[in-house]
Amino acid sequence: xxxxxxxxxxxxxxxxxxxxxxxxxxxxxxxxxxxxxxxxxxxxxxxxxxxxxxxxxxxxxxxxxxxxxxxxxxxxxxxxxxxxxxxxxxxxxxxxxxxxxxxxxxxxxxxxxxxxxxxxxxxxxxxxxxxxxxxxxxxxxxxxxxxxxxxxxxxxxxxxxxxxxxxxxxxxxxxxxxxxxxxxxxxxxxxxxxxxxxxxxxxxxxxxxxxxxxxxxxxxxxxxxxxxxxxxxxxxxxxxxxxxxxxxxxxxxxxxxxxxxxx
Numbered sequence: 001x002x003x004x005x006x007x008x009x010x011x012x013x014x015x016x017x018x019x020x021x022x023x024x025x026x027x028x029x030x031x032x033x034x035x036x037x038x039x040x041x042x043x044x045x046x047x048x049x050x051x052x053x054x055x056x057x058x059x060x061x062x063x064x065x066x067x068x069x070x071x072x073x074x075x076x077x078x079x080x081x082x083x084x085x086x087x088x089x090x091x092x093x094x095x096x097x098x099x100x101x102x103x104x105x106x107x108x109x110x111x112x113x114x115x116x117x118x119x120x121x122x123x124x125x126x127x128x129x130x131x132x133x134x135x136x137x138x139x140x141x142x143x144x145x146x147x148x149x150x151x152x153x154x155x156x157x158x159x160x161x162x163x164x165x166x167x168x169x170x171x172x173x174x175x176x177x178x179x180x181x182x183x184x185x186x187x188x189x190x191x192x193x194x195x196x197x198x199x200x201x202x203x204x205x206x207x208x209x210x211x212x213x214x215x216x217x218x219x220x221x222x223x224x225x226x227x228x229x230x231x232x233x234x235x236x237x238x239x240x241x242x243x244x245x246x247x248x249x250x251x252x253x254x255x256x257x258x259x260x261x262x263x
Contacts, residue, residue, distance in 0.1 A: 044191075103129040131167075
C-alpha cells in the first residue's frame, strides 16, 4: 500500500508540475486555433492524471493515515490518534480538490465537444461525479465548521456551488446562445483553481515557508485561498464578457433574419 501511495505521489507531482505550466497556454492563445486546442487537450489529460492520482493518495490517507505517513514508527495510542486525525483532515481536503479537478475538467470538455447537445453530460458517470462534488463539499464545510478551519469553510461552499451549477446547466430546459463556451471556460478555469490550490497547500508549502519565514502562519490561509479568489473573479469577468458578446450577436442575427422574412 505504501509503495502504491508513493508511486501515485511521484506521478501526481511530475504531471502536476507540467499541467500547472500548460494551464496558461490555452489561456493566452487565440481561442479555437490549433495551439489552443492542442495544448488544451494536453492540459486536460494532465488534469485527469493529477486528479486520479490525487484520489488514490487521499483515499489511502483516509483509510490508513498512520501507515501512509508514519510507517514503522512506534506511536502511543494518543499520538497515533492525533496523527490519524490530522492526516485524515488534509486527506479529505485533497480528495475534495481531486474531485473538483476531475469533475470540472470533464464538464468543461464535454460542454465544448457536444456543444448544444447536453445528452452526454447526463451520463450516470458525469452526474455521479457532480453529485459527489456537492456531497464532499458539504462534508468539507461541516468539518471546517467543527474544526474552525477557514480553508475548509471556503472551499466547501465553492465545491457545492460548482457541482450545483453544473447540474443546473445539464438539466435546464433552455440554455443561452453558445452557453457551452461559458461552461467550457468555467470548467477548465475551475480545474486550474483546484490544481493551484493543491500546489499552494501541499506542494508549495516548503517554498512558501522559506519565502515568508516566521510570517508564514500569518499569510498561509491567504496564500491558499488566493487561487480560488482569482479564479472565481476571472470566471465571472470572462463569463460576463462572452455572454454580452454572444448574446448581442445572436440578437442581431435574429433581427436580421426576421427583417428578411418580412421584406
